[in-house]
Amino acid sequence: MTSPPPLARHILTYAEDLRGGGVERAQLRLARGWLAAGRRVTLAIEDIAGPLAAELPDGLEIVSPSRLLAFPKVVQRLAPDVIFCPGNFYTGIAAWTRLRLGKACPPIIAKMSNAPARADHGRLMHVAHQLWLARHGSFLDHLVAMTPATANEAARATHMVGRTSIIPNPPAVPIPGDTLDLPARYILGVGRLEPQKRWDRLIAALPRLTDQTIPLVILGEGDERGAIETQICALGLADRVRLLGHSTDPLPVMAGAQVVVLTSDYEGVPGVLREALSVGTPVISTDSSAAVAEIIDRADRGTIVARDDAMGLIAALNSWLVPTAQRPEAVPQPGADSADRYLALFDRLARR
Numbered sequence: 001m002t003s004p005p006p007l008a009r010h011i012l013t014y015a016e017d018l019r020g021g022g023v024e025r026a027q028l029r030l031a032r033g034w035l036a037a038g039r040r041v042t043l044a045i046e047d048i049a050g051p052l053a054a055e056l057p058d059g060l061e062i063v064s065p066s067r068l069l070a071f072p073k074v075v076q077r078l079a080p081d082v083i084f085c086p087g088n089f090y091t092g093i094a095a096w097t098r099l100r101l102g103k104a105c106p107p108i109i110a111k112m113s114n115a116p117a118r119a120d121h122g123r124l125m126h127v128a129h130q131l132w133l134a135r136h137g138s139f140l141d142h143l144v145a146m147t148p149a150t151a152n153e154a155a156r157a158t159h160m161v162g163r164t165s166i167i168p169n170p171p172a173v174p175i176p177g178d179t180l181d182l183p184a185r186y187i188l189g190v191g192r193l194e195p196q197k198r199w200d201r202l203i204a205a206l207p208r209l210t211d212q213t214i215p216l217v218i219l220g221e222g223d224e225r226g227a228i229e230t231q232i233c234a235l236g237l238a239d240r241v242r243l244l245g246h247s248t249d250p251l252p253v254m255a256g257a258q259v260v261v262l263t264s265d266y267e268g269v270p271g272v273l274r275e276a277l278s279v280g281t282p283v284i285s286t287d288s289s290a291a292v293a294e295i296i297d298r299a300d301r302g303t304i305v306a307r308d309d310a311m312g313l314i315a316a317l318n319s320w321l322v323p324t325a326q327r328p329e330a331v332p333q334p335g336a337d338s339a340d341r342y343l344a345l346f347d348r349l350a351r352r
Helices: 020-036 049-055 068-078 088-104 123-136 148-158 199-208 224-236 250-257 273-279 290-295 312-323 338-349
Strands: 008-017 040-045 061-063 084-087 108-111 142-145 164-166 188-192 216-219 241-244 260-262 283-286 302-305
Touching: 008 068, 008 088, 008 260, 020 040, 020 049, 020 273, 020 338, 040 068, 040 241, 068 088, 068 108, 084 088, 084 338, 088 108, 142 148, 142 338, 148 216, 148 290, 188 250, 188 273, 199 216, 199 224, 199 312, 224 241, 250 273, 260 273, 260 312, 273 283, 273 290, 283 290, 283 312, 290 312, 302 312
Parallel strands: 008 040, 008 084, 040 061, 084 108, 108 142, 142 164, 188 216, 188 260, 216 241, 260 283, 283 302
Antiparallel strands: none
């Protein structure tokens, strides 16, 4: 008995640029899987330049509207079967597209890539953000979260209980890239140089560690580079902190680190933690997401600290940096079948 032909034959997704965010990296991994399954995939993007351009999969169609506000016209012209919104940052465009196209709009499936409640929001901004999330069910057909805890949070915040699925991001895979000149021992941070990541916390801890020689390596690029460099100079750490920019393949760098540290104010499901554990490197993370406790689920894999617990962060670093600290066994990343699970969801929504 032959299976029915796919109904979501053409998938349209969108992004601002390819500067190196985790949302866009996961989006390209999914697109690669969809293309391998024989689907047509189109990416609408304002700026095709950026480090992630090297990860564009073969066969991906590119359209370049001058602004994403023109996305509804792209939808009208291409008539895709479904639209994939890759993260919270992009749901405003999904709402705009639904408003402009109404019943002519194809199903929109969005991924919840960041926490519904953000630690950087004051009281008024928090209330406004929760009101915005509560409207998502009016313009999204379905929501995807990456873990059970984040799915529960997302479904409640968006009032989309019963319209939320759990599909992890596809796992990171080795990608040939430049060989970095790294020290023999180092602490590693991986992520954009943006306010959300709060690298200032990790840098401020460095002078207070028991080991006053171990350096810190940070992989990532962003608008906070100048502020971070200023902090490094003010603390006299120019010889201990290396900002190495975007890395095509951080897995080998993670494998060589003593510990991988994430000091964010808020996260969705931080892939960097899963990637580090997949190569047997322990992790330290702030309690920036409900997913953190799902990933660091055992004490032999890492340590969770409160966001503003400076002494807790220092203690965790000292604990994992002692020569006798036992590295965890490698933890396989989930998501090997994620592209197929998305396609099954797309076909179901296109059919309906």
